Every structure is written in C-alpha cells, then in structure tokens.
Amino acid sequence: MKITNIKARTALIPIEAPTRHSYGSPDAFSRTILEVETDEGITGLGETFSWISDSSFDGVRNIVIGEDPFNLEKIRVKISQNNYLSRHPLLLAPIEFACYDIQGKMLGRPVYQLLGGKVRERVPISAYLFYRYPDNEGKGEIRTPEQMVGHTRELVNKYGFRSLKLKGGVFDPEHEFETIVALREQFGSEYKLRFDPNAIWASSTAIRMGNKLSDYDLEYYEDPAWGLNAMANVRSKVPQPLATNMSVIEFEQLGPAVAMGAVDVILTDPWYYGGLLHTKYLDMMCKTFGLSVGMHSGTEFGIGLTAMLHVAATMPNLVHAMDSHYHHLTDDILVGGLLKYKDGCMAPSDAPGLGVQLDEDKMTKYEALFLERMQDKNASTALDPKRPGWYPIVPSW
Numbered sequence: 001m002k003i004t005n006i007k008a009r010t011a012l013i014p015i016e017a018p019t020r021h022s023y024g025s026p027d028a029f030s031r032t033i034l035e036v037e038t039d040e041g042i043t044g045l046g047e048t049f050s051w052i053s054d055s056s057f058d059g060v061r062n063i064v065i066g067e068d069p070f071n072l073e074k075i076r077v078k079i080s081q082n083n084y085l086s087r088h089p090l091l092l093a094p095i096e097f098a099c100y101d102i103q104g105k106m107l108g109r110p111v112y113q114l115l116g117g118k119v120r121e122r123v124p125i126s127a128y129l130f131y132r133y134p135d136n137e138g139k140g141e142i143r144t145p146e147q148m149v150g151h152t153r154e155l156v157n158k159y160g161f162r163s164l165k166l167k168g169g170v171f172d173p174e175h176e177f178e179t180i181v182a183l184r185e186q187f188g189s190e191y192k193l194r195f196d197p198n199a200i201w202a203s204s205t206a207i208r209m210g211n212k213l214s215d216y217d218l219e220y221y222e223d224p225a226w227g228l229n230a231m232a233n234v235r236s237k238v239p240q241p242l243a244t245n246m247s248v249i250e251f252e253q254l255g256p257a258v259a260m261g262a263v264d265v266i267l268t269d270p271w272y273y274g275g276l277l278h279t280k281y282l283d284m285m286c287k288t289f290g291l292s293v294g295m296h297s298g299t300e301f302g303i304g305l306t307a308m309l310h311v312a313a314t315m316p317n318l319v320h321a322m323d324s325h326y327h328h329l330t331d332d333i334l335v336g337g338l339l340k341y342k343d344g345c346m347a348p349s350d351a352p353g354l355g356v357q358l359d360e361d362k363m364t365k366y367e368a369l370f371l372e373r374m375q376d377k378n379a380s381t382a383l384d385p386k387r388p389g390w391y392p393i394v395p396s397w
C-alpha cells in the first residue's frame with residue numbers, strides 16, 4: 001500500500017458565543033482537515049491547526065507520497081528531520097492520525113487497538129468554562145461569578161461533567177478569584193475544579209493568588225505564570241499541584257522541567273508531540289519522572305477529538321479528565337454531526353480506523369465560511385474583535 005495524495009482544507013465553525021482568554025476572543029474555531037489517499041482506495045482522515053494550510057504541506061508532500069502508511073517511524077523521521085530548524089509536529093500529527101485511520105480501516109480494527117488497546121472504556125472530559133462576550137443577539141454574556149455558576153450548572157446538567165476548568169487571565173485576578181470561590185461553593189468536593197490563568201500573571205501575582213486559593217481545593221493550578229523559571233518559583237511557594245501545556249510543549253523541555261521542579265502535571269497534546277504514538281511515549285515518560293498526566297485541548301473538531309479519545313483510552317497514567325473546547329461548537333464536519341457526551345465522558349468508536357466520516361456538504365459549507373472570513377482583514381487578524389488593535393502584554397497582572 002502506498003500514499004498517493006495529501007489533501008488539506010480549512011474550515012471555520014461558529015461557536016455558541018465568543019470565548020475570552022488571555023490571548024484573545026474567537027467567535028468561531030477553525031481547523032485544517034486532512035485526507036490522505038492511498039493506491040488501494042482507502043482514505044485516512046487527520047486534523048490540525050488552521051494556520052497549517054494546504055500549501056504548508058508542500059514541503060512534505062513529496063517525501064510522504066509513495067510511502068507505506070504502516071511505515072510510520074520512517075515517515076516520522078523523514079518529516080521531522082527534513083531540516084534541523086523545525087521538527088514539524090503540527091504537520092506530522094495529522095498525517096500520523098490519517099495513517100492510523102488507514103491502518104485500522106485496512107485491518108478492520110479501531111485505532112485504539114493499534115495503540116496497545118484500551119485501559120478505560122470511557123474518557124472523562126472537563127467542562128471548559130470561559131468568560132464570554134454576548135452572542136450576536138446580545139445574550140449569554142458570562143462576566144460575573146453568578147453568570148459563570150449559572151452557565152456551569154447548565155453544562156453539568158446537559159453533559160454530566162464532573163470536572164470543571166475555569167479559563168482565567170481575562171479580568172483582574174481578584175474577580176477571577178471570586179469566580180473560583182463561587183464555583184466551589186456551588187459545586188462541592190465531588191466535582192474537580194481546575195483553574196488556568198493562561199500564563200498571563202507575573203509570578204508574584206501567581207504566588208499571592210495561589211495562596212489565596214488554598215482553601216478551595218483546586219485539582220491543579222494551570223500555567224499561572226509563563227516559563228519554566230516562573231513555574232518553578234511559583235510551585236515552591238503555593239500549595240496546589242501545577243500543570244502546564246505552555247511551559248512544556250516538546251520532549252526537550254521535559255528534562256529541564258523535572259530538574260527544576262517546575263511542574264506536577266503534564267498536559268499532553270497529540271499535536272505538540274507529533275502524533276498519537278509519541279503521546280503514549282510521553283505518558284510513560286511522565287510516570288517515570290513521577291509526573292501526573294492530563295490532556296490539553298486546542299479547539300479541535302470531531303476528527304481531532306476522536307484521535308484524542310483513541311489515544312486517551314490507552315494511556316495508563318491519564319488520571320485527570322481531558323480538556324476539550326468541543327462543547328462550545330455549534331456543529332461539526334462529521335457525518336452525524338456533533339459527537340455525544342455521556343455522563344461527562346466520551347468513548348472512541350469501535351469501528352475500523354478512527355471510526356468517523358467526513359460530511360462533504362458540511363465541509364464545503366464551513367470551508368466557504370473560512371474563506372469568507374479570510375477576505376475580511378480585520379476579522380481574520382483581530383485577536384479580540386471587541387477591542388480593535390488590542391494585543392496581550394505578558395505578564396498583564
């Protein structure tokens with residue numbers, strides 16, 4: 001079997017309302033969907049970040065076409081050592097997902113079985129709580145602690161979440177502290193509660209706020225400040241475990257993070273680490289160093305979420321519910337529409353490969369939406385459309 005073509009298209013799907021975080025406020029999520037074709041008529045699906053356009057694959061297309069999709073290590077080496085400046089994890093990951101999809105379809109096996117098999121039937125997912133601007137009808141703003149509690153109650157009732165993650169780094173730290181207090185008062189110890197200021201605080205602020213939060217039983221305190229030195233400093237002075245998806249984003253940073261005592265929880269990510277197999281390796285490396293494991297979300301659509309679920313189901317050390325922005329989406333490009341939550345969990349499909357199919361009509365519709373957005377320079381470049389010209393200064397508090 002040989003790979004004959006790689007096709008990449010970018011789609012933009014509206015979300016319920018603009019989500020606010022320290023680096024902006026999107027009103028839609030965009031992702032690039034990959035189709036890897038073979039000479040045996042089997043096509044594999046992949047997904048990656050939207051700035052990885054079809055032309056981004058030009059540099060690797062010729063070195064992947066002609067390869068057997070079962071020769072993943074060879075494909076990985078050829079892509080990641082194409083030059084010494086960049087290992088191309090965001091190009092490699094979607095190609096790897098698609099190759100596993102092809103392998104599974106050919107063998108009649110789900111991808112999780114190609115990754116060692118499941119250690120859990122269902123993967124717990126957290127409610128991803130964002131402050132929000134109002135939607136187009138002026139409704140649904142989430143700014144006050146009471147609004148956040150009401151929104152969280154709706155999500156818990158609708159999806160069954162037992163883990164709650166507040167994305168902060170938007171308002172004054174005291175306001176966000178009051179939001180955590182309100183959430184903890186309304187959601188008792190049967191709910192895990194994590195807080196992520198998104199690396200926008202100075203370490204002095206992160207230390208002060210971490211100590212103020214000591215009575216509110218945080219599952220972990222995620223990236224309260226930016227960089228390994230700041231994380232190590234904060235970690236030595238606050239009571240909570242520290243988690244990161246911003247200070248450790250590649251294997252090379254794991255060693256210094258361990259040596260510096262900078263972190264307790266590594267939030268894995270199949271894109272950052274160049275695919276599903278290396279996410280499994282990271283899981284085992286974390287156990288070796290006594291670190292706990294969770295999983296980061298990057299606004300994935302259903303193909304990406306499905307890939308995450310396949311590997312998450314096989315990771316023995318994944319003790320923290322994985323994050324996913326998915327419940328903010330209003331639609332998906334999959335046949336059957338949005339994937340379903342059950343009791344705050346999802347399970348990977350048992351069908352061959354990833355077990356999902358691309359809905360061509362929806363892909364066409366949302367690709368057109370992306371292209372339309374790209375025509376509008378202001379809309380496509382503004383980090384926060386409600387604050388024209390705004391850009392983040394790190395640290396901001």
Ligand code: MG
Pocket residue numbers: 196198222223244245246296
């Ligand atoms: Mg994070």
